[in-house]
Amino acid sequence: MKRTTGSGLVLVVLTLLALSSAQPAAEREGFALEQVLGFTFPSDLTASRSGSRVAWALLQRGVRSLWVADGQKFEPRRLFASNGEDGQELTNLTFSADGHYLVYVRGGDHGSNWTAEGNLMPNPTSSPVEPKMQVWSVSVDGGTPKLIGEGDEPVPAPQGNRVLFKRGRALWITLVDGSARATPLFFARGSSESPEWSPDGKTVAFVSDRRDLSYIGLYTSAEEPLRYIAPSTSRDSMPRWSPDGTRVAFVRQPGRGGSSHPPLEAEPQPWAIWVADVKTGDAREVWRSPETLRGSYPRVAGGANLLWGADDRLAFLAYHDGWPHLYTVPTTGERAEARLLTPGTFMVEHVELTPDRRSLIYSANTGADEHDSERRHLFMVPLEGGNPTALTSGTGLEWSPRVTGDGELLTYLASTAEQPPLPVVRTLRGDTEPRTLLADQLPADFPADALVTPEDVVITAPDGTSVHAQLFKQPNGAAARRPAIVFAHGGPARQMLLGWHYMFYYANTYAMNQYLASRGYIVLSVNYRLGIGYGFEFHHPPRAGVRGASEYQDVLAAGRYLQQRSDVDAARIGIWGGSYGGYLTALGLARNSDVFAAGADLHGVHTRLQLAPTAQQAAALAGDGLSRADLDEAAKVAWESAPAAHVKTWRSPVLLVHGDDDRNVRVEQTVDLVQRLRAANVPFDEIIIPDDIHDFLLYRNWLRVYRAVAEFFDRHLTTSSPTSR
Numbered sequence: 001m002k003r004t005t006g007s008g009l010v011l012v013v014l015t016l017l018a019l020s021s022a023q024p025a026a027e028r029e030g031f032a033l034e035q036v037l038g039f040t041f042p043s044d045l046t047a048s049r050s051g052s053r054v055a056w057a058l059l060q061r062g063v064r065s066l067w068v069a070d071g072q073k074f075e076p077r078r079l080f081a082s083n084g085e086d087g088q089e090l091t092n093l094t095f096s097a098d099g100h101y102l103v104y105v106r107g108g109d110h111g112s113n114w115t116a117e118g119n120l121m122p123n124p125t126s127s128p129v130e131p132k133m134q135v136w137s138v139s140v141d142g143g144t145p146k147l148i149g150e151g152d153e154p155v156p157a158p159q160g161n162r163v164l165f166k167r168g169r170a171l172w173i174t175l176v177d178g179s180a181r182a183t184p185l186f187f188a189r190g191s192s193e194s195p196e197w198s199p200d201g202k203t204v205a206f207v208s209d210r211r212d213l214s215y216i217g218l219y220t221s222a223e224e225p226l227r228y229i230a231p232s233t234s235r236d237s238m239p240r241w242s243p244d245g246t247r248v249a250f251v252r253q254p255g256r257g258g259s260s261h262p263p264l265e266a267e268p269q270p271w272a273i274w275v276a277d278v279k280t281g282d283a284r285e286v287w288r289s290p291e292t293l294r295g296s297y298p299r300v301a302g303g304a305n306l307l308w309g310a311d312d313r314l315a316f317l318a319y320h321d322g323w324p325h326l327y328t329v330p331t332t333g334e335r336a337e338a339r340l341l342t343p344g345t346f347m348v349e350h351v352e353l354t355p356d357r358r359s360l361i362y363s364a365n366t367g368a369d370e371h372d373s374e375r376r377h378l379f380m381v382p383l384e385g386g387n388p389t390a391l392t393s394g395t396g397l398e399w400s401p402r403v404t405g406d407g408e409l410l411t412y413l414a415s416t417a418e419q420p421p422l423p424v425v426r427t428l429r430g431d432t433e434p435r436t437l438l439a440d441q442l443p444a445d446f447p448a449d450a451l452v453t454p455e456d457v458v459i460t461a462p463d464g465t466s467v468h469a470q471l472f473k474q475p476n477g478a479a480a481r482r483p484a485i486v487f488a489h490g491g492p493a494r495q496m497l498l499g500w501h502y503m504f505y506y507a508n509t510y511a512m513n514q515y516l517a518s519r520g521y522i523v524l525s526v527n528y529r530l531g532i533g534y535g536f537e538f539h540h541p542p543r544a545g546v547r548g549a550s551e552y553q554d555v556l557a558a559g560r561y562l563q564q565r566s567d568v569d570a571a572r573i574g575i576w577g578g579s580y581g582g583y584l585t586a587l588g589l590a591r592n593s594d595v596f597a598a599g600a601d602l603h604g605v606h607t608r609l610q611l612a613p614t615a616q617q618a619a620a621l622a623g624d625g626l627s628r629a630d631l632d633e634a635a636k637v638a639w640e641s642a643p644a645a646h647v648k649t650w651r652s653p654v655l656l657v658h659g660d661d662d663r664n665v666r667v668e669q670t671v672d673l674v675q676r677l678r679a680a681n682v683p684f685d686e687i688i689i690p691d692d693i694h695d696f697l698l699y700r701n702w703l704r705v706y707r708a709v710a711e712f713f714d715r716h717l718t719t720s721s722p723t724s725r
Contacts, residue, residue: 039420048099062699112663146178263634415500490579578602586643
């Protein structure tokens with residue numbers, strides 16, 4: 001890591017050895033960063049179609065493994081573990097039809113928003129051998145994993161031993177035990193994706209994406225032509241088979257294009273649900289969203305979460321009452337109004353249909369406790385309607401519900417403020433106490449007893465918006481004012497919680513905030529507008545992002561709140577965050593170095609010109625009736641929403657971190673900012689990590705970066721006279 005000033009002179013070179021050996025006193029007295037970053041993180045929980053079998057992936061200190069549990073004892077056993085820290089993801093777990101094989105994907109970057117040039121897979125260890133993203137299977141009775149083929153998104157057939165997966169722009173098929181060579185299932189134009197087997201395993205429904213429009217396709221055999229259901233200029237997606245295999249439901253959205261609208265104004269994105277008869281191809285609309293902003297397609301986990309339940313009822317998630325809630329609508333008869341299943345001022349996430357198709361299990365930020373809006377608990381509601389039943393409660397968090405194929409057991413992932421995520425099992429009836437699995441995998445030196453319970457704090461932004469935040473503070477009797485740090489999450493459609501997060505990236509940031517608190521900092525993690533959990537208007541505020549960065553006032557309000565606390569030194573307030581949080585960190589330093597004395601910006605966005613059209617585009621937009629003044633104003637607002645536009649008022653030092661294979665925020669964002677900071681004589685440190693991605697694949701990179709962040713704040717915020725601003 002180079003510490004650099006705007007003049008370009010290298011002041012200090014900090015090697016990894018120096019970082020690891022320079023232990024601050026606070027760390028020696030408390031717990032080490034390695035200890036708190038040694039948390040367990042299970043993911044991709046899945047259940048077999050029959051019996052009581054479940055499986056999940058586990059990540060701990062860079063080692064990835066696969067686990068399974070079943071039977072009366074339901075004791076976890078490990079099926080596979082990586083050979084040390086190889087940086088290759090284990091994702092998309094699913095069971096074969098008979099439950100005897102666990103199919104999974106090794107490699108790739110499943111958190112990316114774009115694909116690297118040449119479809120190269122991440123290579124965070126800088127191996128001279130090019131990594132591949134591959135589909136594998138392993139017997140649940142143990143043995144050596146078998147390679148299925150290069151690809152992603154495996155979907156085993158409901159009977160037999162076949163498995164589909166996506167490779168490039170096509171669907172491929174092979175045997176689940178790896179005994180046959182994979183071959184393309186069919187040829188089709190466009191990109192074939194999201195395959196769904198019919199209940200009898202004879203037909204595959206899929207999405208044929210042709211860029212501006214997409215169809216639902218049906219494939220039965222090589223002797224029959226592909227069929228496309230009600231093709232139109234729309235974008236169709238999310239095919240779902242009826243239980244008897246005679247019909248397919250799907251989501252329909254308008255195709256791309258059309259007249260342009262003023263760039264600074266949000267536009268409704270309507271959508272509908274259609275049902276088609278497989279034999280005749282006849283299709284009809286069974287539900288349509290209101291053409292309002294709230295009625296737009298939901299941008300939350302799982303999107304529409306379309307599911308086909310019992311008694312010819314569809315379940316789906318929509319936002320049009322102001323909260324992401326579950327609804328149901330009949331598939332027969334005249335088009336009907338959807339019935340709301342989950343009323344209340346809370347959001348629904350992580351939806352699961354029970355094996356009998358009669359109930360939905362979901363997580364939501366609600367419950368009996370006044371602070372449950374900052375947690376996740378599990379609930380169940382009948383598809384026919386009725387009051388939801390709480391399945392979990394308390395001060396912990398629960399998510400990713402899965403019901404075993406026999407309908408007897410409920411498994412889920414859970415955490416608390418002190419305990420990192422672990423799998424839990426109980427009977428669905430609730431007549432047994434929940435049992436936590438893999439507690440023995442948590443290292444003996446994990447500092448659970450030294451962690452703080454975050455406090456739910458509500459602050460008020462300048463425009464009157466109420467903003468929730470979590471305050472991390474070690475209780476001690478020291479009367480001295482402490483340095484403080486604002487944390488801004490990424491996304492931005494995220495919500496930080498009162499415990500270990502259900503996403504790996506934010507489980508890491510939760511650990512880091514705990515670590516900073518252990519070093520004497522008061523940390524305020526702010527849930528700024530654009531985030532989820534607080535309703536549509538908070539999630540989709542006016543003049544946010546490139547339209548004016550209205551969310552920044554929440555971050556600034558967090559800094560002002562800390563300034564006013566009697567236990568905080570107002571001259572020693574820092575800010576840090578990654579991705580969108582990196583953007584807000586840079587914006588805070590650029591606009592308000594008078595508030596933020598130092599900041600750590602991890603892979604942030606620094607220039608925001610999405611609304612600035614080229615001359616050719618501007619001419620075309622003008623032809624749509626948009627004035628040149630409208631376009632100029634949009635470009636001006638987009639530029640002024642960027643940190644790069646305010647470098648002239650940036651005074652505080654910053655640590656910049658970026659992996660150069662970042663597939664969410666390109667490393668060019670940081671390269672560009674460095675040149676601007678250097679020209680303006682703004683002090684900065686930088687860490688560039690060759691070959692790693694946005695959500696660092698290597699534990700040692702998380703450790704390196706977070707050590708550097710802590711050292712940076714120690715250097716700039718714990719001295720008697722903070723850096724001059």
